[in-house]
Amino acid sequence: MRKIVAATFLSLDGVMQAPGGPEEDTAGSFCHGGWTFHYWGDAMGELMGKLFDEPFDLLLGRRTYEIFAAHWPYAGDEDPIAKAFNATTKYVATSSDAPLTWRNSVALPDVAADVARLKKQDGPKLLIQGSSVLIQTLLRHDLIDELDLLVFPLVLGKGKRMFGEGTIPVALKLVDSKASSTGVVMSRYRRGGEIRTGSFAQAQPSEAEIARRERMAAKA
Template structure:
């Protein structure tokens, strides 16, 4: 079995759009592209280096694939470039013949079903980078096993968000966390079953509490 691990840059209000530069994605009039640039420091580099140290294949949407394919094959002997160039790139695309980056494989047909089939195979983890539309599809089908989140101390107000309306409810466990000198929270969350609920209602609720609950029930 292979796990899908989503490595995502995230604002405080949940935006993941165009973290690396204005040219990445201006859809919807998004004007804050490159919002992560001024927060990078050595601890963040160490966390990223650790994330890329393990074996992985990439899982990408088409827009992120095009951004990566225009950059990493030309990045020389950069350690990340060497990893990205060598691994298999599984790409959700309707134009498979235009995948020119080495070791690229098109996911066609029903994408969620193809990712589910990849998860059932033996092999390295499937590292999901960027790819906001693909993330939404996989969240709706409950196919993401782990999140590596870098949460930046910035509110963007608008933009594509990590957790959309179709997200399946799920519980996660915090596996590891660290904070950079610039206030970025770097946290790994792993899938931990279904959401569990409880109640802080008093064992003997007051008349006011009973009336409030009855009002809520009648309004439902």
């Protein structure tokens, strides 16, 4: 069984679009590309290094694949990340017939079914980078095992978000967390089972509370 890990840069309001540069992804007239740049530091570099030290295959959405394919093959294998990305298998969620030109690339036209099949196989972890649409699809089908989130201290207001409509409610377990000197909170979450609910309300609600609940029910 292969583990699926989504390693993602997020703003405080959940935006993950174009963290690396202004030209990375301008869809929807997004104008804040490169928002992670001035927060980067040694602690984040160390964390990402550990993430890539373990064996992995990449699992990417088509747009992220195109961004990576236009950069990493040209970065030179003296760059350790380029060397790892160029050598590993790239699984790409895409319905397009356009060729995948980056070596060791495999198309996944039926995303949820294909990823579920991959997950059942033996092999290294499947590491998601970027790929907001892919992540939302996999969250809807409960296929992601671990979330490695780097949350940056800024609010972007608009842009592609990690969690969207259709995400299955689930409890998560925090297994590691630290903050960088620039205020980036780096946290690792794994599945924690179903959501457990409770109530701080009075055991015997007041007449005002009963009336409020009735009004809420009528509006539902």
